[in-house]
Amino acid sequence: MRAVVVEDLWWKYRTSASWVLKGVNLEIDKGEFVGIVGPSGAGKTTLCLLIAGVLSKSVKGEYKGRIEIFGKDALRSSLRWLSEDVAVVLQDADTQFVTMKVFDEVAFALENLGLSREEIFERATEALEFVGMKGCEWKHPHELSGGQKQRVAIAAALAKRPRLLILDEATSELDPLGKREVLSVVSRLREEYDVTAVIVDHNTDDLVRFVDRVVVLSDGRIAACGDPRTVFSQIDFLKSVGIRVPQPAELAAKLGVTNGSLPLTTEEVLTILAPLRGRLCVRDDAKEKPRNERIARLVDVTYIYEDGTIALKDLNLDVWKGEFLAVIGPNGSGKTTMAKLIVALLKPTSGRVEVMGIDTKNVSPSQLAAKVGYVFQNSDYQLICDTVYEEVAFPLRQMGLNEKEVKERVEWALTAVGLKGLEEVPPFFLSKGERQRLALASVLAVKPQLLIVDEPTTGQDERNSRRIAELLAQLNRAGITVIVITHDLRLVCEYAERTAVLNEGKLVAVGPTREVFEKHLEMLISIGLEPPPVARLMKELVGHPALKVDEVMVCGRS
Amino acid sequence: MSEGKVRTFFAYVDERFLLVRAHPAVKIVALIVLNVVPWLVEAPVPLAAFLASLLLLATVLRAPLGKLKNYLVYILLVAQAVVLSYALGSKIPGSVAYVKYPWGCYVTEMTFLYMAMVMLRIAGMLVGSTLIFLSLRDVDVVYGLKSLGVPFAAAFVFNLAMRFSALFLDDYAKVRDAMLLKGVRLDVGGPLERAKLLSRTAVPLMVIAVRRMQDLSFALELKGFPPKGKRTYIYTFRWKLADTIALALLIVIVISVVALKVATRLLSFPGWPLV
Numbered sequence: 153m154r155a156v157v158v159e160d161l162w163w164k165y166r167t168s169a170s171w172v173l174k175g176v177n178l179e180i181d182k183g184e185f186v187g188i189v190g191p192s193g194a195g196k197t198t199l200c201l202l203i204a205g206v207l208s209k210s211v212k213g214e215y216k217g218r219i220e221i222f223g224k225d226a227l228r229s230s231l232r233w234l235s236e237d238v239a240v241v242l243q244d245a246d247t248q249f250v251t252m253k254v255f256d257e258v259a260f261a262l263e264n265l266g267l268s269r270e271e272i273f274e275r276a277t278e279a280l281e282f283v284g285m286k287g288c289e290w291k292h293p294h295e296l297s298g299g300q301k302q303r304v305a306i307a308a309a310l311a312k313r314p315r316l317l318i319l320d321e322a323t324s325e326l327d328p329l330g331k332r333e334v335l336s337v338v339s340r341l342r343e344e345y346d347v348t349a350v351i352v353d354h355n356t357d358d359l360v361r362f363v364d365r366v367v368v369l370s371d372g373r374i375a376a377c378g379d380p381r382t383v384f385s386q387i388d389f390l391k392s393v394g395i396r397v398p399q400p401a402e403l404a405a406k407l408g409v410t411n412g413s414l415p416l417t418t419e420e421v422l423t424i425l426a427p428l429r430g431r432l433c434v435r436d437d438a439k440e441k442p443r444n445e446r447i448a449r450l451v452d453v454t455y456i457y458e459d460g461t462i463a464l465k466d467l468n469l470d471v472w473k474g475e476f477l478a479v480i481g482p483n484g485s486g487k488t489t490m491a492k493l494i495v496a497l498l499k500p501t502s503g504r505v506e507v508m509g510i511d512t513k514n515v516s517p518s519q520l521a522a523k524v525g526y527v528f529q530n531s532d533y534q535l536i537c538d539t540v541y542e543e544v545a546f547p548l549r550q551m552g553l554n555e556k557e558v559k560e561r562v563e564w565a566l567t568a569v570g571l572k573g574l575e576e577v578p579p580f581f582l583s584k585g586e587r588q589r590l591a592l593a594s595v596l597a598v599k600p601q602l603l604i605v606d607e608p609t610t611g612q613d614e615r616n617s618r619r620i621a622e623l624l625a626q627l628n629r630a631g632i633t634v635i636v637i638t639h640d641l642r643l644v645c646e647y648a649e650r651t652a653v654l655n656e657g658k659l660v661a662v663g664p665t666r667e668v669f670e671k672h673l674e675m676l677i678s679i680g681l682e683p684p685p686v687a688r689l690m691k692e693l694v695g696h697p698a699l700k701v702d703e704v705m706v707c708g709r710s
Numbered sequence: 711m712s713e714g715k716v717r718t719f720f721a722y723v724d725e726r727f728l729l730v731r732a733h734p735a736v737k738i739v740a741l742i743v744l745n746v747v748p749w750l751v752e753a754p755v756p757l758a759a760f761l762a763s764l765l766l767l768a769t770v771l772r773a774p775l776g777k778l779k780n781y782l783v784y785i786l787l788v789a790q791a792v793v794l795s796y797a798l799g800s801k802i803p804g805s806v807a808y809v810k811y812p813w814g815c816y817v818t819e820m821t822f823l824y825m826a827m828v829m830l831r832i833a834g835m836l837v838g839s840t841l842i843f844l845s846l847r848d849v850d851v852v853y854g855l856k857s858l859g860v861p862f863a864a865a866f867v868f869n870l871a872m873r874f875s876a877l878f879l880d881d882y883a884k885v886r887d888a889m890l891l892k893g894v895r896l897d898v899g900g901p902l903e904r905a906k907l908l909s910r911t912a913v914p915l916m917v918i919a920v921r922r923m924q925d926l927s928f929a930l931e932l933k934g935f936p937p938k939g940k941r942t943y944i945y946t947f948r949w950k951l952a953d954t955i956a957l958a959l960l961i962v963i964v965i966s967v968v969a970l971k972v973a974t975r976l977l978s979f980p981g982w983p984l985v
Binding site: 201204206209210230231232235238239240242244246247248250251252253256259260261262263264265266267268269272273290292294308492495497516517518521522525526528530532533534535536537538546547550551580594598 | 870877881884887895910914936937938944
């Protein structure tokens with residue numbers, strides 16, 4: 153039986169110039185798990201919300217074509233009728249939490265459906281137990297981690313006992329531990345629930361574990377559709393449309409050991425590579441650059457928030473001039489607090505933070521702004537002007553530069569981030585990736601000596617992630633010291649010269665990136681981080697990790 | 711959560727705080743009455759008596775009014791604004807004019823009395839509202855308003871606004887930090903200059919709020935809100951004798967204040983016993 157039938161579907165928002173979906177055809181069988189991948193702006197969320205029946209009723213737009221959900225017309229049926237069959241978990245864990253308690257959140261949709269109180273209690277309790285949130289019924293949203301909030305959102309969806317569950321980038325803004333929590337629930341869903349699922353995710357390493365079929369959406373069209381092995385074997389094509397290829401598949405393809413069936417998971421590629429165990433080697437071309445000039449220094453730094461939370465405890469860290477330093481650690485480990493201390497947004501409770509020889513206790517963030525740049529995880533907080541040009545010019549005018557120099561610097565910064573030509577566009581008309589680069593441009597124009605970038609790739613597609621990472625590397629080569637705070641260990645492995653690991657407010661490891669992954673791989677996994685598959689594979693096969701696929705070779709054959 | 715504690719809008723409070731156990735409708739009515747009464751009364755002495763009664767009530771009900779100290783800075787700012795505005799810009803007639811300004815305003819002994827009245831009025835509203843908010847759980851707002859005849863959808867949206875105001879404040883703090891990092895000095899320059907710079911925070915705040923509202927509307931629709939047919943309510947609240955007494959008392963207070971205000975000058979400025 154077909155769960156979903158999408159026939160020649162076209163959709164255009166009232167405000168968009170062209171069609172967002174262009175003749176999409178898709179059929180999903182009952183019980184099937186389908187993954188949808190594609191770059192930002194490909195139309196993934198639009199397709200999900202149309203299938204759920206929300207978009208055509210609450211957003212002004214034009215559509216053609218047909219969607220059937222278990223035989224019901226999704227574009228024209230009432231939402232109440234559809235909502236009994238379809239449940240959606242959205243990306244933003246905070247926004248979809250509409251009540252103040254976990255139990256109320258799970259019960260809310262059931263109350264709206266008019267079920268009896270007994271049935272509501274039974275279903276909500278069962279769903280919370282399924283997602284491992286039993287015992288948290290009376291907790292408030294702010295007492296939950298991102299992963300827990302998404303598990304509650306899944307529980308709220310499951311409590312409706314839907315026949316179709318849509319997860320629209322439900323893990324894209326979570327840290328690795330949160331992702332792991334949510335994905336383990338999805339994995340159990342397959343085994344224990346009679347449900348059809350549509351899962352949208354940028355992280356293909358995880359997605360391939362759960363789906364029967366992958367749909368590649370690009371520019372509003374289905375560019376590829378099939379079982380994961382077939383779809384991910386088109387490595388060059390996927391990279392060209394901006395999709396991250398699972399690293400095991402990339403590695404197997406590079407070594408030419410697919411044996412007619414492309415391995416998609418670490419376990420599969422491990423089996424295939426086992427016969428090569430003695431012949432594999434990891435190339436290390438990186439040359440350690442001597443660094444001896446400090447740009448920032450944290451000495452015995454402790455920071456305690458007003459509510460008593462100890463964010464950092466006795467932290468000692470030197471940041472060397474010209475280096476590319478990655479700061480990694482699970483949520484709540486103190487990474488962002490450390491960055492805020494360096495830019496003087498926070499002052500240490502005890503200890504000392506020095507930036508270019510200045511004790512941050514004696515300066516305000518605005519006084520340090522000309523020396524240290526900080527790009528937020530969500531760049532939208534940083535965009536305060538009416539046009540792209542004004543946005544980049546604003547901090548320069550605050551510095552009192554003359555208009556000639558402002559113009560020169562704006563042009564230089566916009567060229568560096570690839571936004572030249574968009575000077576008159578309002579910032580919020582730009583795409584998410586472009587807004588991130590604009591925030592970076594407005595920091596770069598100041599020509600800081602130290603640049604701190606907080607989670608630059610979270611929620612970004614592969615193309616944008618890669619573009620931002622390359623840009624940071626380029627700036628670093630130009631002499632700017634870069635500190636990247638991230639959960640994306642692929643980015644760390646490919647770009648960071650040195651890595652500092654924080655856990656529970658303490659520095660648990662620091663050193664050259666290869667050394668940190670070599671000596672502390674198990675520890676990184678144990679504190680909830682997710683080293684790239686190739687690092688784990690090579691550690692298993694040759695005794696020390698590779699940082700990227702290109703480093704792995706069959707000895708004697710390059 | 712600690713044993714014997716209840717989470718309310720302001721904080722975790724002790725279960726023994728009696729107002730927590732009141733019916734949600736009583737809490738909502740009390741919130742309205744405790745904010746309306748100080749506005750009806752202009753006389754400083756009755757206002758002081760009202761404030762003293764509230765503090766006494768808070769003690770009897772074991773209200774953790776100590777939480778108010780978190781807002782001490784804001785209270786002092788408001789007090790400062792009141793003093794400045796009346797000291798520099800009022801024309802309240804009295805028997806002695808201490809200062810006369812070139813712009814026509816002056817300070818008399820009645821100006822001080824008026825200042826005291828405004829401060830007592832604000833203090834009364836603040837203590838009254840704190841008392842209620844310390845006892846108000848999220849479900850109380852929805853169920854309280856619904857009990858008073860407000861449609862569920864409207865009551866829920868009101869509650870949602872309170873939930874999202876916390877996120878809005880968080881957004882504001884982040885935008886302000888971002889401005890500081892752009893080299894904006896909010897600690898220098900005149901008030902107008904600073905206000906102009908701060909007004910820039912409106913751009914990202916509006917955009918973020920609109921995006922959030924759109925996501926929220928999707929989330930609500932997907933959860934079947936607003937309900938089209940019969941809705942179930944999982945919580946039930948029993949109306950107790952104490953609720954009837956409290957409600958009757960609140961009604962008596964409002965009627966008495968209105969009657970005294972209309973029929974006598976006891977509650978008008980300067981009021982009893984200074985009439």
